[in-house]
Amino acid sequence: MDINRLTRLSEFAWRIEPVDGMRVPVIIYADEILLGEMDEKVREQAVNVTMLPGIVGACYAMPDAHWGYGFPIGGVAAFAPEQGGVVSAGGVGFDISCGVRTLHTGLKREQIDPLKKTLADALYATVPVGVGSRGHIRLDHAQMEEMLRGGAEWAVRQGYGRSEDLERIEERGRMAGAEPEAVSVHAKERQRPEMGTLGSGNHYLEIQEVGEIYDAAIAASFGLASGDVMVTIHCGSRGLGHQIGTDYLKRMQAAAVQHGIVLPDRELACAPIDSPVGRDYLGAMCAAINCALANRQIITHLTRRVFAEILPDARLDLLYDVSHNTCKVEEHLVHGRKRQVYVHRKGATRAFGPGHPDLPKAFRESGQPVLIGGSMGTASYILAGTASGETLSFASACHGAGRAMSRHQAVRTWGGREVVDELAARGIIVRSPSWRGVAEEAPGAYKDVHDVVIAADRAGLARLVAQVTPMACIKG
DNA sequence: ATGTCC
Numbered sequence: 401m402d403i404n405r406l407t408r409l410s411e412f413a414w415r416i417e418p419v420d421g422m423r424v425p426v427i428i429y430a431d432e433i434l435l436g437e438m439d440e441k442v443r444e445q446a447v448n449v450t451m452l453p454g455i456v457g458a459c460y461a462m463p464d465a466h467w468g469y470g471f472p473i474g475g476v477a478a479f480a481p482e483q484g485g486v487v488s489a490g491g492v493g494f495d496i497s498c499g500v501r502t503l504h505t506g507l508k509r510e511q512i513d514p515l516k517k518t519l520a521d522a523l524y525a526t527v528p529v530g531v532g533s534r535g536h537i538r539l540d541h542a543q544m545e546e547m548l549r550g551g552a553e554w555a556v557r558q559g560y561g562r563s564e565d566l567e568r569i570e571e572r573g574r575m576a577g578a579e580p581e582a583v584s585v586h587a588k589e590r591q592r593p594e595m596g597t598l599g600s601g602n603h604y605l606e607i608q609e610v611g612e613i614y615d616a617a618i619a620a621s622f623g624l625a626s627g628d629v630m631v632t633i634h635c636g637s638r639g640l641g642h643q644i645g646t647d648y649l650k651r652m653q654a655a656a657v658q659h660g661i662v663l664p665d666r667e668l669a670c671a672p673i674d675s676p677v678g679r680d681y682l683g684a685m686c687a688a689i690n691c692a693l694a695n696r697q698i699i700t701h702l703t704r705r706v707f708a709e710i711l712p713d714a715r716l717d718l719l720y721d722v723s724h725n726t727c728k729v730e731e732h733l734v735h736g737r738k739r740q741v742y743v744h745r746k747g748a749t750r751a752f753g754p755g756h757p758d759l760p761k762a763f764r765e766s767g768q769p770v771l772i773g774g775s776m777g778t779a780s781y782i783l784a785g786t787a788s789g790e791t792l793s794f795a796s797a798c799h800g801a802g803r804a805m806s807r808h809q810a811v812r813t814w815g816g817r818e819v820v821d822e823l824a825a826r827g828i829i830v831r832s833p834s835w836r837g838v839a840e841e842a843p844g845a846y847k848d849v850h851d852v853v854i855a856a857d858r859a860g861l862a863r864l865v866a867q868v869t870p871m872a873c874i875k876g
Numbered sequence: 877a878t879g880t881c882c
Contacts, residue, residue: 469877495877532879590879601877642878725877807880 401438412463412859413792416443421664422450428461429793429859434851437804441467442474448664449477453672454485456734456741460793462748463855464802464847468493470667473747476796478732480741481673486661487681488670489652491744492727494645496685497692498603498636499723500771501569502782502868503700505629505707506715509609512629512871515710517829519607520872522706524831527605527699528597529876531834535596537698544588547595548580551690552721555697560596561704565697567760569721570750573697575690577729579683583640584647587684590639591691596698600837600876602800603635604776605703608868611779615865618766618784622719624866631707631716632780632868633699634773635876636725637692644688648681673742682742685727696721719782720769724749724799732794743794751785751797751862770862772853773800775846776830776838776875777823780868781853788860797862801849810845811836819843823873832875841875 406414406428414435416426426446430438442465449459449471456478465474470490479485505512512519528535539547547554552573556563566573580588598605610628613619637644655671655678656663663669671677700718707714727744734741752759753767763769767785774780778801789795805813816835819842823830832838857864 493877498877594879599877600880603877636877639878645877 401435401440401443403432403435405443412855416447418450422447423455424450425458426450426461427458428465429855429861430463431851431855434463434855437847438465439467442472445470445472446475448668449475451664452486452668452670453661454479454483456480457794460796462796462798464798464800464852466802468746470665471744471746474798474802475746476743476748476793478741478743478794479673480739485673485742486670487673487678487727487742488668488744489645489648489681490667490669491746492685493725493746494642495636495725496641496644496688497723498725499692499696499721500632500634500773501696501700501721502719502771503631503716504623504719505631506717507629507711507713508627509629511711512607516607516872519706519710520829520831520874522710523605523703523874526702526706527874529833529874531600533597533599534593537595538592539595545580547694548583548687548690549578550574551693552697555694560698560701565718568718569693570723573693575686577683578686578690580687582680582683583644583687587640587643587647590643594638595695596702597638598635598699598874598876599638602841603876605699605874606632606870607872608632608780608870611867611869613866615863618863618865621766622769622782622865624782630868631703632773633696635695635699637688638695640691641688644684648684651677682727689723689726692723693721720771722749722771733791745796747799748796749799750795751789752795753785753787753789770797772798772849774849775801775843776841776873777828777843777870778849781849781864782866782868783853783856783862784865786860786863789862792859793861798852798856801846801852803845804847805845807840810842811839814839814842814844828870829872830875838875
């Protein structure tokens with residue numbers, strides 16, 4: 401990105417003034433190097449978003465931002481319904497409520513190391529992974545409706561997990577406002593065989609070791625110490641969320657025309673929050689959030705079953721579960737006044753700071769855990785929400801490394817077998833049904849996640865707490 | 877991300 405087109409606010413913040421149809425500014429959080437590597441498309445897309453009706457504050461880009469469908473991935477934008485604010489399917493993303501949850505095994509590296517291969521094989525055999533992977537659960541119509549309304553709370557009721565898990569999930573495991581009737585029959589049919597499956601692309605299940613600690617007090621309050629072994633699950637709402645995205649994109653294109661909304665880009669299709677299509681989408685999207693929460697809950701249950709057989713002492717207590725593709729109604733300060741706004745976070749993690757009333761007691765002092773997944777074979781990071789994030793980004797932070805190279809380019813550059821061998825030489829076991837998938841996800845195809853989280857920390861979006869490094873990765 | 881093109 402051309403740095404000369406931006407006004408520098410600080411070492412880690414850049415601004416584009418609102419001109420030519422922009423209703424609010426764009427603010428990008430990144431250091432000069434990350435900004436230099438960022439695609440011009442991020443600037444163009446963020447500028448386009450500021451032209452949508454009812455946008456408030458600014459359109460924000462996180463340090464891991466890259467080119468997405470309509471909205472940049474790593475983008476945050478909030479809209480006010482009383483100002484004709486809109487909701488956009490492209491502003492949430494196709495993998496609705498894709499997210500990350502991290503579990504504490506309660507074990508140290510030395511206890512896991514001799515059984516790493518056994519665990520990787522057993523997890524790979526138990527958790528369905530890959531394109532079109534199918535699970536063992538088949539929900540009938542009534543169960544599907546209950547799942548879409550109940551989320552992880554429903555999953556726990558079905559025996560997939562523990563009631564104490566729910567405290568450690570955004571929305572306490574159940575997103576209010578879900579309307580299963582706003583979800584097409586086709587979307588539900590696609591989801592029927594896919595409950596409890598990991599999917600493909602950047603989704604994974606990883607065994608990780610806590611490495612460096614950056615904030616000792618918060619790490620201790622999260623129960624993290626160097627050498628501890630964690631399990632992280634990264635996946636979303638599978639076919640259901642994707643189909644909802646497809647269904648509503650079409651309806652929103654018509655709705656935008658009908659409501660006279662001028663779209664700078666067709667991909668920004670949207671509908672007023674207070675309109676039939678807008679309300680239906682929000683109901684369907686909340687149902688997809690519940691689907692993703694239930695999905696991660698079932699995979700957690702499968703993971704615990706595997707550990708119970710191999711390492712019966714493993715606790716696998718849930719640290720936290722975050723979603724990074726959502727639109728949520730939240731109260732935020734807009735020009736110094738508290739207002740209810742619809743915050744789109746696409747490839748951006750909610751990062752509520754200390755004292756936020758929606759956080760469970762365990763995180764009232766520290767701020768919520770912000771889980772940042774790296775690429776396969778690189779570190780992941782655990783951060784904590786800050787008070788400053790509220791005014792900087794509607795309490796949002798980055799979500800991952802962000803691609804530096806297209807999938808196509810990655811496949812031309814590496815072979816899957818080569819990537820697996822290289823990682824094995826570094827002690828990282830990879831199990832995947834797809835060599836191509838592994839090549840697409842080669843660590844070199846991603847930006848350096850370390851630079852991304854440093855930028856997020858220095859910009860004040862979230863506070864660095866701990867680094868975790870991979871031991872074994874089950875890859876879709 | 878995705879029954880990687882209805």
